[in-house]
Amino acid sequence: MFLSVIIPTYNRYDLLRKCLDNLEPDFQTIDAKSYEIIVSDDSKINEETEKLKKEYPFVSFVAGPQKGPASNRNNGAKYAKGDWLVFIDDDCLPDQDLLLSYFKEINKGIYQGIEGYINADRLQERFDEISPLNLTGGCFWSCNIAVDKEVFTKLNGFDEGFPFAALEDTDFYERLKTVANTTFLASAKVIHPWRKVTNWVSYKKWVGSHQYAIKKANIxxxxxxxxxxxxxxxxxxxxxxxxxxxxxxxxxxxxxxxxxxxxxxxxx
The missing domain is CATH 1.20.5 (Single alpha-helices involved in coiled-coils or other helix-helix interfaces)
Known part of the structure; x- marks a missing residue:
């Protein structure tokens, strides 16, 4: 069994470096031959992109479609060689046992979709800080999930009609539950730092995605x-x-x- 770790990114090189540092074969406890890492980069190719390729030779960097996060994740999945897809966001810090935990659970052959544990790096200090916490399951946030590639393909991946990074993972989860068994795996951990909302664009994007979800559900x-x-x-x-x-x-x-x-x- 082989895992394909897919990381969508867009102009967040410093955060991406920290994420990749925690996915290095020397850091992860799983056998290095059991996984690959694919970074789907929606940024335009520049000097920083070339630096990353040299710094992380164990990573496959592919050009993103520049059509939003859902499309970028699907793009990474197209290049995957693994039987299972592990989606991690570029601002997450994977635990050293993350991939081994997924690997062991997958080998039980019970589930086709697994959501991992997501915690923040500290307690929340402001109302305008956001982090997609998932401490007990039932969220299936795309910053830490594993999905059987065959099932993912059957569902046509994430719905690229969602214009922004909001609700596309919830939509995928609802569709996944109709064809697969899913579970929460507390030992598959990542840290997702709090991010301060600096303008009104963030929530406006959420509204745009919410409106699309309403239209899609014919409400x-x-x-x-x-x-x-x-x-x-x-x-x-x-x-x-x-x-x-x-x-x-x-x-x-x-x-x-x-x-x-x-x-x-x-x-x-």
Whole structure:
């Protein structure tokens, strides 16, 4: 059995280096002959790209399609030689037993989809910090998952219709559960640092992906839908309000951003 580790990236070379350092054969406890690493790079080829190729000769670098993260992951999968695909994001720090944990679980022959453990590097300090934590499963965030390649191909991979890095993994998980057995593997660990949201573009992108998901599911935007969105909005006001107070109003503008876009979604 052979693993193909796929890392989509876009202009985050320093973060990518840290990720690759933790995937080096000398760091990972799995036999080096049991896996390959494919970096699908959506950046334009430059000096930094060439440096990386020399620094990490054990990595295969391929040009990305420059059509978004879903497309970039699918692109990496096209080059995979492995029986299983392990998706890791470029800003994650894999544990040294990550690949060995996946390898052992896969060899049991029970599951076709596995989600790994995702924790942050510290406690959250601000409301406007985000990290896709997955401590108990049920998320299937694409920054740490393993999927049987045959099943992945059958599902046509991630839906490239999602315009941004949001909900494409949730959509894939829903489709995967209809054809495969899935599980959560706590021993397959990565660290995902907190990232501070610096502008309003981030949540706006999430809304764009959310709208696509609604359209894909053929959810009618009738009165019932709008009442549901209104109740959700009211719930967020209080839920996030408590969190904002907890963090002493650090990230107040992001709080306003979240409420603003969720309010618009009542009518859009």
């Amino acid at each position: 009618p935007k009738n009165l019932k839908y709008r009442i549901k969105r209104l109740n959700l909005f009211i719930g967020l006001v209080f839920k996030h309000g408590k969190e904002l107070i907890k963090y002493r109003f650090k990230g107040f503008y992001y709080y306003l951003e979240v409420l603003y876009y969720n309010f618009l979604m009542i009518f859009c």
